[in-house]
Amino acid sequence: MKIFVLIIACVALVQGNICGRHTVTEETYTTTERRLSDDTAFIVKFKLQCSSGAQGFPLFAEVGGKIYPVTKSPEQNIYQLSWVTESSNAASGTYKLRLFDDDGMNVLRKAMRNEEDTSGLSSLFDIEFNHPGNTRDLWLTSEVVGIFVAVLIYYAVCRLRSEVMD
Structure with a gap:
């Protein structure tokens, strides 16, 4: 009986999706x-x-053709993914987000390495979210304002110094 359960468990793991529903x-x-910024x-x-009941297994995410590791918090089954891109590219x-386990990530990497279409690969699950976009650029950035204020202060100090010296 133990061997039968072990065989069933091995077959379930080999078939991939360790999470099930x-x-x-x-x-x-x-x-x-x-x-x-x-x-x-x-x-x-x-x-x-x-x-x-599976928990604690590593996950990887594919976003826009880039692969990122997903971190898991020590308590419960909470995962987090974060990445940064230039605002002009966002x-x-x-x-x-397409999330994969180890086996799925290996298949994805192989397909990417061979320059194959990856859209047909099945992921563990997907997460979709909306990014509303960035506010428009100001023509006057905070760095320019800071330099302008510094120049004004320098001018005022130099002028006051020259009045005191006269």
Whole structure:
């Protein structure tokens, strides 16, 4: 009987999807204030509950052709993915995260290495979220304002000094 259960467990693991049926609850955050930074940060935090009871396994995400490791918090089954891109490259719209386990990531990397189409590969699950876009650039940045104020202060100090010296 023990051998039968062991064989069934091995077959289930070999077939890939170690999570089985799952529920995912996610929270997303993206920076939209381009005036404060040249980069846009994306943060996706999600809780994964597997019907098989599996937990703690490593996950990887593919976003726009780039692969990122997903970090797992020590408590419960909470994962987080974050990445940064230049604000000029962070288009507004819907972003799709495709999440993979180890085996799925190996298949994805092989397909990417061979320059094959990866859209047909099945992921563990997907998360879609909306990035509203960044605020428009100001023609006057904070660095320019800072330099202008510093020059004004320098001019005022030099003028006051010359009046005192006369």
